Amino acid sequence: MSPDSVRLLNGSSLCSGRLEVKSNQSWSSVCEADFDQQDAEVVCRELGCGPPSVLQGALYGEVEVPVWSKEFQCGGHESALLDCRSSGSARNSCSPGKAVGLSCSEPDDVRLVGGASRCAGILELKHQGEWRPMFEFHWTLKEAAPICEHLDCGSAVSLQHTESSLKFRWRIKPDCVQSRSTLRECTTSDYYNPILNLTCADSVRLLNGSSLCSGRLEVKSNQSWSSVCEADFDQQDAEVVCRELGCGPPSVLQGALYGEVEAPVWSKELQCGGHESALLDCRSSGSARNSCSPGKAVGLTCSEPHDLRLVGGASRCAGSLELKLGDWRPVEASEWILGKAAVICEHLHCGSLDYVEARNESLLRSVWRLKPDCVQSGCALRECVTSEYSLMIMNFTCSDLLVQPNIHASSMDGVFKAQQQGLQVSSRSNFTISCSIQPQYPGGSFQLTFTSSNTAYSYTQPAVNHSAHFLFPAAVPAHQGNYSCVYHIYVFSHNFSSESRQLSVAVSPPAAPTVHTITGVILLLILLIVITALYFCWKASREQTLSRKDTDVVYYNYSDHGEGGSAEDESRQGGEEDLKEAHLKSN
Structure with missing residues (x-):
């Protein structure tokens, strides 16, 4: 039996339509009364589709061909419809609306392997x-999104092209997928070495939005998707969702922004701290809620991520244009981007364009290509990127409306060690991070941004004399991370900002006594003992010396001088008599 003996006509895919069976070189429709669920299972299997999902007459138009005259009696396990038993039937026509219309589900023909x-x-x-790896050079994240939907995963987060050995791949035409055709209808075989790595969110998605970073929020649990009620969701929950989807911070959080709720409602109140990497990692409390009032289903808009930069130039506003989509790569030079170069400087807050050129590299390298029709339609940059190999990249020089701020750290106490890109400060000691900028415009403010492996926050102070000082009175491990100063100012009817280099801060525990310190203390104690011993020895020796001198005193007899001796002689004689008496008593 060949698959050429059954077909589905007038359907939206190869797996749906009005059923026709071929016998004796002619095609016949099948009457609904002669066909059941087990027969449908065999047809879907024969066509390489998934199990039957809809079996109903006149779904795909009225019968126009002769009617199959036998009743099928399949067991459901057969590999082809004409392998089934059948009984003769006197039927040679079908009542209107009774010709079999069949929809088979799509086969489980796509998967993501080797990921988390x-x-x-x-x-x-x-x-x-x-099974083969799939590849298409010109796929963007937006065009890959239907794959995530097909797998019943969340929103598309990232798409990367990875080098591999040269092998046969299945190539998928993106415009075919976008038209909602089945994957197998869009597949051709080709010889490629790169492969596609796709990351979809596991359990969150945004629907009906203008980009991958906006829409009505749905959460997946127990294999089903639920909307979230506005009362059970706050700003910190929104920060986690935006981070999980690879987007920037939340900019708008409001009910009914993207249509009314159609899915079941999430029954728990989310209690995120804002630092979690996934929404389902957050704590939650039970709620009696099983429905949302109209207009109360969470609609969320996340800002676009900071995915462009200029590198290799004299400042952050000069150099080769690079874009991040999973990894940083140069952007391929093209005429339409050269014509829109001023927009790039504006996007980077670098003032106006001074100079742009296309530069020819010596080696072919992996680059990102921006699709002009996609960008010009207003889509986010990361949704318009495809992977290419090219020699041509772009060099920009923007006007640097603002100079780069300076960042400096100091400590008044504790252990402080300046490093090339940061500082080390001991626990519980204070330290200050100072932001400053060369005088250009009066006013403005400084934002001190902090990022670590699991959190991010910022502090803001007005600029006083073009500087601001942020005091941390007691260093703790939570202060360990990277800091940068961002100067903000409103001039020429626009907001401008400029960011300093990053400064890393490491917080060390209080210094413990070292071997050298302990050895020094012991030597000091020994020295003190020796000095004390020497002092007492010296004292004892001195007393013995004085004692010997006392025993050697010569006693003079002053009586020979006669009675008429002077008063001085009498005084000396009296003193000598006193010494004799004292000496005798001591003996």
């Missing part, structure tokens, strides 16, 4: 019975 979950990894497709 079933929603991340190398994209593989099963076609003609064979």
Whole structure:
């Protein structure tokens, strides 16, 4: 039996339509009364589709061909419809609306392998019975989003092209997928070495939005998707969702922004701290809520991530244009981007364009290409990026409306050690981070931004004499991370900002006594003991010397001088008599 003996006509895909069976070189429709669920299972299997989802007459137009005259009696396990038993039937026509219309589900023909979950990894497709990696150079994140939907995963987060050995791949035409055709209808075989790595969110998605970073929020739990009620969701929860989707911080959080709720409602109140990497990592409390009032389903808009930069120039506003989509790569030079170069400087808050050129590299390298029709339609940059190999990249020089601020750290006490890119300060000691900028415009403010492996926050102070000082009275491990100063000012009817280099801060525990310190203390004690011993020895020796001198005293007899001796002689004689008496008493 060949698959050429059954077909589905007038459907939206190869797996749906009005059923026709071929016998004796002619096609016949099948009457609904002669066909059941087990027969449908066999047809769907024969066509390489998934199990039947809808079986109903006149779904795909009225019958126009002869009617199959036998009633099928399949067991459901057969590989082809004409392998089934059948009984003769006197039927040669069908009542209107009774010709079999059949919709088979799409086959489980696509998967992500080798990633952290079933929603991340190398994209593989099963076609003609064979699993192969999938590749298409010109796919963007937006065009890959239907794959995430097909896998019942959340929103598309990142798409990367990875080098591999040269092998046959399945190539998917992106415009075909966008038209909602089935994957196998969009597949051709080709010889490639790169492969696609796709990451979808596991359990959150934004629907009906203008970009991948906006829409009505839905959360997946127990294999089903639920909307979230506004009363159970706050700003910190929104920060976690935006981070999980690879977007920037939340900019708008409001009910009914993107349509009314159609899915079941999430029954728990989310209690995120704002630092979690995924929404389902947050704590939650039970709620009796099972429905949302109209207009109260969470609609969320996240800002676009900071995904552009200029590198290799004299400042952050000069150099080669690079874009981040999973990894940083140069942007391929093209005429339409050269014509829009001023927008790049504005996007980077670098004032106006001074100079731009296309530079020819010596080696072919992996680059990002921006699709002009996608960008000009207002889509976010990361949704318009495809992977290419090119020699041509772009060099920009923007006007640097603001000079780069300076960042400096100091400590009044504790252990402080200046390093090339940061400082080390001992625990519980105070330290100050100072921001300053060369005088250009009066006023403005400084924002001190802090990022670490699991959190981010900022402090803001007005600029006083073009500087601001942020005091940390007691250093703790939570202060350890990277700091930068961002200067903000409103001039020429626009907001401008400029960011300093990053400064890393390491907080060390209080210094413990070292071997050298202990050795020094012991030597000091020994020295003190020796000095004390020497003092007492010296004292004892001195007393013995004085004692010997006393025993050697010569006693003079002053009586020979006669009675008429002077008063001085009498005084000396009296003193000598006193010494004799004292000496005798001591003996």
